[in-house]
Amino acid sequence: MNEHEGVWVFIEQNNGDIEGVSLELLGAGRKLADKLSVPLSGILLGMEIKSLAAKAISYGADQVYVIDDPVLKDYRTESYMKGVIMLAEKYKPEIFLYGATANGKDLASAVATDLSTGLTADTTMLDVDVEKRLLEASRPAFGGNIMATILCKKHRPQMATVRPKVMKALEPDNGRKGKIIEEKIELSESEMRTKVIKIVKDITKKVKLAEADIIVAGGKGLGDSKNFELIHELAERLGGTVAGSRDVVEAGWLPHEQQVGQTGETVTPKIYFAIGISGAIQHIVGMKNSELIIAINKDPNAPIFDVATFGIVGDALEIVPKLIEQFKQIRIETGGEVSYVGKI
Incomplete structure (x- = not known):
């Protein structure tokens, strides 16, 4: 295993631009690479995408391996897997990170199977043991x-x-400045077993x-679904979006697409209100990076207060109506948009 060196990030691109999660992973990968004193590389596949390599370098990559070929125009497991495996076998990375998107998860699992290596899915924290050169990939379980x-x-x-x-x-x-390394894939369209006929947005x-x-x-x-209407009212007053914990979704108060957390x-966001949410790890991993977290809970020892910027201990059914009234009074019109300022 001593021949393996370097941290790699799969640079997922769509419609001529790099997906945000790939830029985030370049940031995380930069920290790992610096700890290990190795280069950080981006892996970029597609058609007419070489110009994106400079963007990956600007976000932290030391070098970018590029395979630019018509057979890679649209994502397909077979073609992308062959390209990535060819690069991995030739250059032998030590660590390889992918975004936990539909394409990223599909590709990572296929590559891991072919290379007979392990894969940690839906990671939420990354670190490295420098002495043992081990990636420490953490996730809720x-x-x-x-x-x-x-x-x-x-x-x-x-x-x-990584999510x-x-x-x-x-x-x-x-x-x-960085290096762009161009490679070629030995695969023609006639060899492909699948074809992309149409992409439906x-x-x-x-x-x-x-x-x-x-x-x-x-x-x-909050007790029951009727009380949850306070969440809708506060969100409407703030011009915000309603979300809920897993328990709320499982109770049928909200659809799954409005669940925040490991399974949501x-x-x-700039502001995250956590109202009547105790703060299980499953939920916290989904919102802990919010810029400002305001938590309201009866239990002063609720874990949510450990990550909150501001915490209010009390009955949400009494506090939220007062917040709604206060926000009514401090509404400010700015250029056709409505914003809110004030202290909780």
């Missing part, structure tokens, strides 16, 4: 009740998929939790 750190001691590369929004991208440095009206600046989330501490969405 047993229904979110504990954090498990998973090691791959006997095989390389050590691989993990979007749990890592932070570096500030881009457009003056940063998702046009369903789902709640875009990941894009929300203000999220008002409620938990089972990972979010990083």
